[in-house]
Amino acid sequence: MAKLPDNIPASSVQRELSIRSESIQRIYNFYINHLFYVNRRYQRKLVWTIEEKRAFIDSILQGFPVPIILLAESEREKFSVFEIIDGMQRLNAITSFIEGEFEINEKYFDLETMVESKSLLDQDILKQKKPILERNLCEIIASYVLPISIYSFDNDEKVDEVFRRINSNGKHLSRQELRAAGATDDFPDLVRKISNEIRTDTSASDVLLLNNMKYISITNANLEYGIKVNNIFWVKNNVLTKEMVRESKDEEVVAEIVAYMALQPEVPRSSSEVLDEYYGLIPGPRGIDIETALRRKNPDVIKGQFVKVYDEMRRILDESGRKFNELLSNQNAVPRYFQVIFLSFYELMFIERMQIANRRGLVDSLMNISQNIDITRGGNWSSSNKTKNIKAVKGIVRDCFKPSEREDPALDSWLTEFETLLTQSKTEQALYDFKQGFTKLDGRTEFDQDNFDKIIKTLTAMANHSPNSTGYVCVGVADNDNDAKRVESIYGSQCVEYKGFKITGIDHEATRLKGSVDKFFGWLKQKIESQPIQQSVKSSIGRNIKLIDYHGREVVLFKLSAGRDPTAYDSKYYERIGANVEEIKFSEYNELFRRFS
Incomplete structure (x- = not known):
């Protein structure tokens, strides 16, 4: 992390409010020095459109006053940093405009206007886009003074409370965003995690640099990064509109499904007031009931079951070649219809312990099924109407299911989980690595032992990142287009793309090396035993290795979590710096072991 700017005190906690003014140039200096953090526990999604960003920059250019930015001062790795309480969208608009991610009046910011942006231009970190906005206009933007309020807090609860209070008038947040703001119990936490995975804006950590938020931003523009709103499951399948996703209506749908799963055999009614109670926004017994039910059933179990049902629904839609509303023959946004189908599958798969036996037949059964569903309109959805429609759908599709052959069908739920892992790698690069395969691309198709050794060494380096870290190495994911094309030319196997x-x-290589993927996977697990690592580490890697079927492509996933002590490879310790694995010097051992103690 860069040295703290001179006028930022690194002193201990101050209770009083500090009001200051900072120029945009100064704000950008803080940004590139990694001083702005976002806590996703209470912060909403990064959802401003390009048009909204342009309008904000235009206000600055014309000298109009803008709302105050509220920050919470805290300390990370012995440096004073700022957690953004209010103003994330505005700060992102400023920094992304400076870095040429969008233009105003069809012209881009002149990077030579400020020392900081010129330095990044000279280092080839930023590229100057053209046509360039007039220098005098860029200087007006760089010198514009933003109002800043900085608080220092002695606990996170106070930050959460401030966030809720400044948004309590409902003008800044939707009702669901206000419910979720600062809510940290099991129910809101589970809903948030599932919703993030479905939207694919997930991150490995709740606290992220503002610099990394763009990778999981939701946009309707043709940017090279971020998540296209039209590609989000809810919008792509006309379950919800883009505007509904912006208002976090998707989280309301997830919340109602999770409540149904947790409170079984009770069937809860759905309404805005019921959700308010679940989240503790208004007092009532439902908040206590939902937390008790979740702790009894285990949030991780419910999450696994939810994702498994979601994966099956995705596979059915892929099989049908239709969007969800088209399959049902309904032209409107259909969130309650989605819940009925989803919960019908859930009951068959996890209450009655069945599995899909005939996916094609299931598609045919679901065609035009909206004619057999009679959902009441209005804000209140009764338990009786919900139950009646779920029973009706189960009766129609039951013949396409059979008794489950697995003890826990949630265990192989990895379609969505794998995509989540790929997305998280963009914001936590040190803990993720990707290899195209186990053989060199020289045409000889021989197992690359050096590459396998490096995989295991990389895992140990990731485990040394921090006491709570977990590292992943995915084999079967190419680093670049050239490798993907080379695999295709050697094996005749085309790749499947996901977000780049x-x-x-x-x-392809497993079949050539051992005759089948299953035999190769078993042989691979044996190879771990010959690695120069402790037996406990071998056991952990062997226990957690997975073979994932992603749209017909088998991927091997290695995983290793940090132990109580640092993890050695061949009697040496390594750490991951960026994409490189570097040996830790003997003189740095004390710091390494102190980190784990």
């Missing part, structure tokens, strides 16, 4: 990742799979 090229999933090549390892089935």
Whole structure:
């Protein structure tokens, strides 16, 4: 992390409010020095459109006053940093405009206007886009003074309370965003995690640099990064509109489904007031009831079951070649219809312990099924109407299911989980690594032992990142287009793309090396035993290795979590710096072991 700017005190906690004014140039200096953090526990999504960003920059250019930015001062790694309480969208608009991610009046910010942006231009970190906005206008923007309020807090609860209070008039946040703001119990936490995975704006940590938020921003513009709102499951399938997702209506749908799963055999009614109670926004017994039910059933179990049902619904839609509303023959946004189908599958799969036996038949059964669903309109959805419609759908699709052959069908839920892992790698690069395969691309198709050794060494380096870290190495995901094309030319196997990742799979080489993927996977687990690491580490890697079928491509996932002590490889300790694995010097051992103690 860069040295703290001179006028930022690194002193201990101050209770009083500090009001200051900072120029945009100074704000950008803080940004590139990694001083702005976002806490996703209470902060909403990064959802401003390009048009909204342009309008904000235009206000600055014309000298109009803008709302105050509220920050909470805290300390990370012995440096004073700022958690953004209010103003994340505005700060992102400023920094993204400076870095040329959008233009105003069809012209881009002149990077030579400020020392900081010129330095990044000279280092080839930023590229100057053209046409360039007039220098005098860029100087007006760089010198514009933003009002800043800085608080220092002695606990997170106070930050949460401030966030809720400044948004309590409902003008800044939607009702669901206000419910979720600062809510940290099991129910809101589970709903948030599931919602993030479905929107694919998930992150490995709740606290992120503002610099990394763009990778999981939701946009309707043709940017090279971020999440296209039209590609989000809810919008793509006309379950919800883009505006509904911006208002976090997707989280309301997830919350109602989770409540149903947690409170079984009770069937809860759905309404805005009921959700308010679940989240503790208004007092009532439902908040206590939902937390008690979740602790009894285990949030992780419910999450696994939810994702498994969601994965099956995705596979059915892929099989049908239709959007969700088209399959049902309904032209409107259909959130309650989605809940009925989802919960019908959930009851068959997890209450009655069945599994899908005929996916094609299931698609045919769901065609035009909206004719057999009679959902009441209005803000209140009764328990009786919900129950009646779920029973009706179960009766129609039951013949496409059979008794489950697995003890826990949630265990192989990895379609969405794998995509989540790929997304998280963009914001936590040190803990993720990708390899195109286990063989070199020289045409000889021989197992690359050096590459396998490096995989295990990389895992130990990731485990040394911090006491709570977990590292992942995915084999079957190409680093670049050239490798993906080379795999295709050697094996005749085309890759599957996801958000810029090229999933090549390892089935082609596994078949050549050992005759089948299953035999190769078993042989691979044996190879771990010959590695120069402690037996407990071998056991952990062997226990957690997974073979993932991603749209017909088999990917091997290695995983290793940090232990109570640092993890050695061949009697040496390593750490991951960026994309590189570097040996830790003997003189740094004390610091390494102190980190874990």
